Amino acid sequence: MPELPEVETIRRGLEKVLPGRKISKVDVRYSGSIKMPTVSKFTAKLPGRRVIKIGRRGKYLQIFLDNESVLVIHLRMTGKLIFSFTPLTIDKHTHVIFTFSDHSVLYFNDIRKFGTIYWLPIKRMYEIKGLACLGPEPFSPEFCPGYMAEKLAKKKTTIKAVLLNQEFVAGLGNIYVDEALFRAQIHPQRAAASLTQKEMAALYRAICEVLQEAINCRGTTMSDYRDATGAYGGFQQLLRVYRRSGKACLVCGYPIERIIVAGRGTHYCPNCQK
DNA sequence: AGCAGGACCTGATGGC
DNA sequence: TGCCATCAGGTCCTGC
Numbered sequence A: 001m002p003e004l005p006e007v008e009t010i011r012r013g014l015e016k017v018l019p020g021r022k023i024s025k026v027d028v029r030y031s032g033s034i035k036m037p038t039v040s041k042f043t044a045k046l047p048g049r050r051v052i053k054i055g056r057r058g059k060y061l062q063i064f065l066d067n068e069s070v071l072v073i074h075l076r077m078t079g080k081l082i083f084s085f086t087p088l089t090i091d092k093h094t095h096v097i098f099t100f101s102d103h104s105v106l107y108f109n110d111i112r113k114f115g116t117i118y119w120l121p122i123k124r125m126y127e128i129k130g131l132a133c134l135g136p137e138p139f140s141p142e143f144c145p146g147y148m149a150e151k152l153a154k155k156k157t158t159i160k161a162v163l164l165n166q167e168f169v170a171g172l173g174n175i176y177v178d179e180a181l182f183r184a185q186i187h188p189q190r191a192a193a194s195l196t197q198k199e200m201a202a203l204y205r206a207i208c209e210v211l212q213e214a215i216n217c218r219g220t221t222m223s224d225y226r227d228a229t230g231a232y233g234g235f236q237q238l239l240r241v242y243r244r245s246g247k248a249c250l251v252c253g254y255p256i257e258r259i260i261v262a263g264r265g266t267h268y269c270p271n272c273q274k
Numbered sequence B: 001a002g003c004a005g006g007a008c009c010t011g012a013t014g015g016c
Numbered sequence C: 001t002g003c004c005a006t007c008a009g010g011t012c013c014t015g016c
Helices: A004-017 A039-045 A122-127 A145-152 A159-164 A174-183 A197-216
Strands: A023-028 A034-036 A051-057 A060-065 A069-074 A079-084 A094-100 A105-110 A116-121 A257-261 A264-268
Touching (some): A004 A060, A004 A079, A069 A122, A145 A197, A159 A174
Antiparallel strands (some): A257 A264
16 A cells, blocks of 8 residues: 555654664564565564664665664555554554563554564665665656656557556655646546657656655545654645546536556546646 | 565444 | 455565
8 A cells, every 4th residue: 555655754764763773573473474484584583783873765664773783674565663662452453563672662553464574784785675776766857857768668558557567666656646647737548659749758757756745644545544743644635636536627617537557447527638 | 576465353334 | 343355665586
């Protein structure tokens, strides 16, 4: 579920509380969540490590530890990281529990069990394929209309499929792709290579704007998403097309449609988006 | 090479 | 109420 704005919101929440804390106990209740190393090594060797800082790359969260190692966490669709100064009730969706030496706790919950956790030396982070293959961060100088022009010219698929591809740009997911395409007035099924310079400039601007506004709102909560303190996001109030099928376009009044593009539910205004 | 579609899981929702 | 089908914000693998 969480896309860049949600992961960034979680990162900021954890950055306020985790640095300096020392892990005293690790409890893995669903072993499928731990991709690296083995579960027994994970639980035996993590205690004693201290958190240095919290990073993010695309939708990957990075918890840097004091021995040049890092916990890399991907929340996929329904994963949550909840920090509490005191223990909380655990349920069947609580898969990993990190307890710190002052008895504060970090819970990894995930209804659909798609989320993944890796622990490895920083210098081996490239072994996580999805992380190694990530395209530029949307707010980095590398991501710009010129970069888009060069990449899009070679693509033979729809613009929506390209925006969802993390190798093109890191951090976009289904919600923000639909919202960015609406703001740029581009139809999601347009051939990526058919965009004009002007459209690419508008799309670049729309991507940065929608992500920044969503970060300012602390993310979008449709159903499952919560930040590190358990709080909802607020951007769902500002969505213009996502899950608004049948409702009037906020610009022209035409009904928003829902179709499938790149295998995903896609929302757009047939009148505004060409 | 690059893309579409299924697989991975569970829960919510809507139709009959 | 119960059963079934469909849908869900992401990535990885397979096969075309």
